[in-house]
Amino acid sequence: xxxxxxxxxxxVTQMGNDKSIKCEQNLGHDTMYWYKQDSKKFLKIMFxxxxxELIINETVPNRFSPKSPDKAHLNLHINSLxxxxxAVYFCASSQKQGxxxxxxxxxxxxxxx
Amino acid sequence: xxxxxxxxxxxxxxxxxxxxxxxxxxxxYSPSLFWYVQHPNKGLQLLLKYTSAATLVKGINGFEAxxxxxxxxxxxxxxxxxxSDAAEYFCALVGFQKLVFGTGTRLLVSP
Numbered sequence: 001x002x003x004x005x006x007x008x009x010x011x012v013t014q015m016g017n018d019k020s021i022k023c024e025q026n027l028g029h030d031t032m033y034w035y036k037q038d039s040k041k042f043l044k045i046m047f048x049x050x051x052x053e054l055i056i057n058e059t060v061p062n063r064f065s066p067k068s069p070d071k072a073h074l075n076l077h078i079n080s081l082x083x084x085x086x087a088v089y090f091c092a093s094s095q096k097q098g099x100x101x102x103x104x105x106x107x108x109x110x111x112x113x
Numbered sequence: 114x115x116x117x118x119x120x121x122x123x124x125x126x127x128x129x130x131x132x133x134x135x136x137x138x139x140x141x142y143s144p145s146l147f148w149y150v151q152h153p154n155k156g157l158q159l160l161l162k163y164t165s166a167a168t169l170v171k172g173i174n175g176f177e178a179x180x181x182x183x184x185x186x187x188x189x190x191x192x193x194x195x196x197s198d199a200a201e202y203f204c205a206l207v208g209f210q211k212l213v214f215g216t217g218t219r220l221l222v223s224p
Contacts, residue, residue: 004156033211041201043157043214056211090156098210101147104156 003027006091006105013081014113021076021108023091031055031097032074034066037088037107046089049074050097081112115140115208119215127223132176132191134218136204139185145207146187148178151217152200160202163187174198194222 004025013019025032033056034046048056052068063079078085088109092102120135138144145164149157161172168180178189187204199222204215 041151041217041219043203043217045211048211092157098207100145100207100212101159101162102157102212104149104158106154106156109154 004091004093004103004105006089006108008108009106010109010111012111012113015081015083017081018077018079019081019110020078021089021091021110023074023076023105025072025091025093025103027093027095027103029093029095029103030071031094032068032071033092033094033102034074034076035090035092035104037090039087043090047074047076048097055097078110081110083112086110086112115144115206115213117146117204117206117213117215119202119204119218121218122216123219123221125221125223126194128196129193132189132194132198132220134189134202134204134220136178136187136189136215137185138187138204138206140206146178146180147205147207147212148172148176148187148189149203149205149214150200151203157203160189194220196222196224198222 006023031050033048046060047066049068065077068074088107090107091105116139118137147162148160161170163180171177205212
């Protein structure tokens with residue numbers, strides 16, 4: 001199936017741990033994104049990459065580090081997890097930078113205890 | 114700055130009755146606007162988009178939206194709600210190199 005896929009779907013971990021979320025798209029898109037959805041359902045962009053190059057970094061703490069080994073993958077690594085990091089993280093892709101619509105993955109629900 | 118405002122956090126309708134989800138936007142140039150739907154534990158799915166062509170845009174599942182520049186609105190409508198329409202709906206606008214989302218409207222559909 002053509003899609004944006006994220007793993008894992010659920011992630012439960014303790015404060016202070018380091019965790020990663022993986023994202024892959026097989027749509028042939030050039031641009032990938034990470035969005036964070038908080039408990040009130042508000043969606044905010046965190047990062048975007050175009051062809052492995054960082055384009056947007058929206059005042060996200062340094063504990064969050066995206067990595068794009070190739071244009072089909074955009075992983076998110078989070079160091080020293082905090083309670084406030086609990087949220088649903090969505091990966092998305094678009095054909096070109098600044099192009100829409102976005103195609104979203106099904107999200108990763110991160111719970112920090 | 115570009116922004117969208119969804120005026121209702123929750124909308125409740127009965128099955129078979131019309132749906133109206135409101136969205137107002139602020140943009141310094143001609144906007145591109147979108148409606149997305151999010152079902153529980155799922156990602157966002159594109160319902161429809163406006164990109165300066167026809168002001169009445171038809172989307173999937175019987176939804177449509179009308180772009181009204183004079184009112185800076187892009188309200189989502191459906192003539193007859195179905196139980197499967199119960200979900201969270203997001204209005205979005207293209208900002209600088211990114212989509213800017215509204216805060217969402219939860220649509221509740223009762224039998």
